[in-house]
Amino acid sequence: MTIYFYKVSDPYGCFSNFSPHSIDLGGRNWQTVEHYYQAHKFLGTTDEPLMVAIRNAPTPEEAAQLGRDLARTCRPDWPLVKTVVMREAVLTKFLTHADIQQILLATGDESIVEDSPRDYFWGCGLDKTGQNHLGQILMSVREEIRHR
Numbered sequence: 001m002t003i004y005f006y007k008v009s010d011p012y013g014c015f016s017n018f019s020p021h022s023i024d025l026g027g028r029n030w031q032t033v034e035h036y037y038q039a040h041k042f043l044g045t046t047d048e049p050l051m052v053a054i055r056n057a058p059t060p061e062e063a064a065q066l067g068r069d070l071a072r073t074c075r076p077d078w079p080l081v082k083t084v085v086m087r088e089a090v091l092t093k094f095l096t097h098a099d100i101q102q103i104l105l106a107t108g109d110e111s112i113v114e115d116s117p118r119d120y121f122w123g124c125g126l127d128k129t130g131q132n133h134l135g136q137i138l139m140s141v142r143e144e145i146r147h148r
């Protein structure tokens with residue numbers, strides 16, 4: 001049975017990038033994967049100072065709001081690198097936190113889908129036709145950890 005997740009408070013909410021599991025990456029601590037992902041939109045741009053504000057945002061929702069500010073300069077190669085940035089953060093999250101690593105491994109070979117009603121890239125979107133890149137990353141991280 002396909003595993004759907006989205007909200008942190010719902011079943012498998014620990015698979016959400018908004019779940020309260022911090023990661024250490026690039027010599028810094030990030031409160032959530034979402035903080036890390038949103039901040040890295042600005043690496044190497046004139047808006048790089050915004051990375052600090054995003055890292056210090058009190059919630060992942062606020063980090064996402066800052067990262068989605070269309071008035072800011074997103075790095076030009078973001079469409080090419082965003083899945084690599086995301087995978088590194090998600091892998092680090094599940095290597096760092098043993099409790100949720102067990103939850104991920106216990107899903108066996110089930111499909112994992114981010115049931116976002118809006119996002120057709122990271123999730124499956126309202127009509128379930130989306131590309132589900134976050135679910136794909138979770139399944140690939142599951143495979144990598146299983147064979148470590």
Ligand SMILES: Nc1c(N[C@@H]2O[C@H](COP(=O)(O)O)[C@@H](O)[C@H]2O)[nH]c(=O)[nH]c1=O
Nearest residue numbers: 006007016017018034037068116122134
């Ligand atoms: N889980 C979740 C969301 N989905 C997340 O949003 C991120 C993509 O952001 P962007 O590239 O700026 O569109 C990615 O981490 C995706 O999983 N969005 C939300 O507003 N609320 C939420 O609870």
